[in-house]
Amino acid sequence: MQMTGQPTATQSFSFEIPRANINGPLNLTETVLSGQTSEPEWLRDGAWFTNVTVLDNKPVKYTVNQVDNVDDFSLKVRGVMDVSTGGVTENLEKHLTQGLGLRDDLDFFYRKFAAEDKVLSLTFKNLRGLRLMRGADLFESLICSILSQNNSVKLWNRSARLMMQHYGRVVAFPDGSQEFLFPRAEALAKLKPRELSAKTSMGYRAKPVVNVSRMIAGEEVNLIALTKKPYADAVSLLLELPGVGPKVADCFLLYGAGYHESAPVDVWIHRIVSKLYFHGKKVSRLKTGRFLRERFREWAGYAQLYLFDYARTGEISAA
DNA sequence: TCCCAGGGAGGAT
C-alpha cells in the first residue's frame, strides 16, 4: 500500500489496494449495484463509488474506483476525514476487504460448482467478479434488513437515508461536504413509530424498527453476542424480534454478520430455485432455504447472490 | 385502478 502523501492539513488521502491482496476477480460495479441489504447503497458517480463509515471512532468518507477489467485491474481508494490520524489506510483497506469480500476465494467457488452444479454455473459467466458485501455495523444492518421487507430496494434506501438525515449525527468533512451517519439505537428508541413513519415513509415498518431499537438500547438484545453463536442458534434468537422473520434474519446474518452459509429466500429466489431445481414445482420458502444451505454449505450465500441476480436480470429462460 | 416490491404476524385449516 502506497501513500501519495501523509495526512495533511486537509486530511485527505489516496492509496491503492494491491492486486495481490484481492483473491480472484472483482466486478466492483456489479457488486455495489446488486442490491445487497446490509446498509444503504453506496453513492455512484460513474465508475466511482462513495461511502461513509467510522474507523476507530472517526468518520471517514471514501471513494473507490476499479480500473480495467474484472481480472486485471487496480483498485483505487481516495478519501477524507474530519481529523488527522495515522494508520487510516491500513484500517480502510481492512474495512474494504471485509466490506467487499475481497478475500473470498471466487476462483475456488467457480471451479467447485462448475463441476458440481450445472445450473448455478450458468450464472458465472455474466456475474464473474460479483462478491458478497458486508455492512460495517450490526445495528444498521438489522434495521436495513427490517426496512427491506415487502419493499423495493429504492424505497428502503430512501427511508434509510431519511432516517440518517433526521436522526443521525451530522459530520462535516474538510472538503466542505456534510454527511449523516446512521442513527444510534438510543436515538430511534425515543421515537414514536408514527413520527418515524411520517418522516421516512417506511410505513408499518416503523413500529418494529422502534421496538427493536428499544430492545437493543435497553441491552435486552446483544447483537455482538448473538453473532458469535452458530447459525441455527443465531436464527432462532433473531426470530424472536418484532419484524424479523426467516428472510430478514438470513439477510442480517449474511450481509450484516458474514454468515456465508445463510441464504435469504425472497420472492425471486423462491421463484428461480423452484424453477431450476424443482422442475417448476413450488416448494415452501423454508424448504427452499434449507435446500440451499444443505446443497451449497458455506457457499450458500454466494449461490443465493448469483441466483438472485440471475433471476432479476431476466435470464431465467437460459436454463 | 391495480399490481408489485429481496415479508411478517396472526389466525384458520
Next chain:
DNA sequence: ATCCTCCATGGG
C-alpha cells in the same frame, strides 16, 4: 406444517 389476509408506501 401450510395457507389465508392484512399490513403502509410509492413506482410502474
